[in-house]
Amino acid sequence: xxxxxxxxxxxxxxxxxxxxxxxxxxxxxxxxxxxxxxxxxxxxxxxxxxxxxxxxxxxxxxxxxxxxxxxxxxxxxxxxxxxxxxxxxxxxxxxxxxxxxxxxxxxxxxxxxxxxxxxxxxxxxxxxxxxxxxxxxxxxxxxxxxxxxxxx
Amino acid sequence: xxxxxxxxxxxxxxxxxxxxxxxxxxxxxxxxxxxxxxxxxxxxxxxxxxxxxxxxxxxxxxxxxxxxxxxxxxxxxxxxxxxxxxxxxxxxxxxxxxxxxxxxxxxxxxxxxxxxxxxxxxxxxxxxxxxxxxxxxxxxxxxxxxxxxxxxxxxxxxxxxxxxxxxxxxxxxxxxxxxxxxxxxxxxxxxxxxxxxxxxxxxxxxxxxxxxx
Numbered sequence: 001x002x003x004x005x006x007x008x009x010x011x012x013x014x015x016x017x018x019x020x021x022x023x024x025x026x027x028x029x030x031x032x033x034x035x036x037x038x039x040x041x042x043x044x045x046x047x048x049x050x051x052x053x054x055x056x057x058x059x060x061x062x063x064x065x066x067x068x069x070x071x072x073x074x075x076x077x078x079x080x081x082x083x084x085x086x087x088x089x090x091x092x093x094x095x096x097x098x099x100x101x102x103x104x105x106x107x108x109x110x111x112x113x114x115x116x117x118x119x120x121x122x123x124x125x126x127x128x129x130x131x132x133x134x135x136x137x138x139x140x141x142x143x144x145x146x147x148x149x150x151x152x
Numbered sequence: 153x154x155x156x157x158x159x160x161x162x163x164x165x166x167x168x169x170x171x172x173x174x175x176x177x178x179x180x181x182x183x184x185x186x187x188x189x190x191x192x193x194x195x196x197x198x199x200x201x202x203x204x205x206x207x208x209x210x211x212x213x214x215x216x217x218x219x220x221x222x223x224x225x226x227x228x229x230x231x232x233x234x235x236x237x238x239x240x241x242x243x244x245x246x247x248x249x250x251x252x253x254x255x256x257x258x259x260x261x262x263x264x265x266x267x268x269x270x271x272x273x274x275x276x277x278x279x280x281x282x283x284x285x286x287x288x289x290x291x292x293x294x295x296x297x298x299x300x301x302x303x304x305x306x307x308x309x310x311x312x313x314x315x316x317x318x319x320x321x322x323x324x325x326x327x328x329x330x331x332x333x334x335x336x337x338x339x340x341x342x343x344x345x346x347x348x349x350x351x352x353x354x355x356x357x358x359x360x361x362x363x364x365x
Contacts, residue, residue: 027176050305051313053190117191123300124297125298132357146191
């Protein structure tokens with residue numbers, strides 16, 4: 001009898017004290033590697049894949065232009081549209097948009113503004129080159145065609 | 153002394169800590185996107201000055217590598233149709249490193265190249281219809297309004313790959329390593345400039361045709 005009594009004395013609990021630490025580690029990882037989503041993207045974004053990718057050097061100098069088919073086809077139609085911040089714009093509004101973005105930067109950095117173009121692969125070059133012409137007009141000549149890494 | 157107070161150590165129940173951390177974790181998972189700000193960097197040409205007439209094209213025709221794409225995503229490269237986009241890279245490399253008729257600077261540039269690149273140039277021979285020297289070579293890419301963005305990016309990728317491979321080989325690196333060079337580090341920046349010296353990345357994106365073909 002006494003034999004069995006002794007063995008039942010051991011505690012069967014698994015220590016879970018380290019669990020919060022593990023979760024916190026995951027949490028910090030996500031906090032560091034991610035950025036808060038600033039705008040809700042209203043166009044489809046299937047980015048093209050390419051091999052020769054270069055990184056953006058200074059995040060603060062970057063403005064984004066999204067081009068693609070609107071997600072709400074029944075409201076905005078099927079044609080690819082240009083989205084900046086939270087609104088759809090026409091190519092002729094690009095100059096104003098660039099100037100707005102430039103105003104946010106300090107004087108010395110204004111010419112270094114980089115436009116990151118996030119274009120859906122189903123878009124045609126017509127709309128992209130319209131945007132490019134307007135960017136030249138607005139003197140924002142540094143462009144990054146946002147793209148994913150091709151694995152082959 | 154406190155002989156009678158043989159109590160167990162005071163413990164705060166931390167079992168729910170994990171739950172709190174999980175809540176935070178899920179919040180971050182949902183509200184964030186992983187930053188994927190990578191892509192192909194380009195510098196657009198400056199706006200043409202309306203007071204000045206457009207500059208005359210002084211480049212010899214053979215110094216321009218012409219790539220054209222139509223609205224059916226068909227390519228015309230140096231006036232001949234091309235179906236395999238991935239062949240472009242080697243064509244451009246041969247085109248740039250041709251040294252058909254180099255000037256004095258071109259000869260100096262050739263002599264400064266590492267042995268691997270020089271043997272590459274030798275093995276290809278001099279082509280009459282390719283560039284005089286790397287400093288003169290221009291890759292021109294003209295897309296139609298109806299060309300898909302996907303093809304545009306693939307061609308642009310190939311052109312950049314050709315240049316990056318040349319730059320990389322010049323300093324004994326692969327194209328990927330060349331792209332990874334950190335320009336804020338003076339040592340790596342010197343390497344970067346050494347690689348690019350004398351071989352400009354001359355990519356001309358011509359304005360597309362107004363009429364879809």
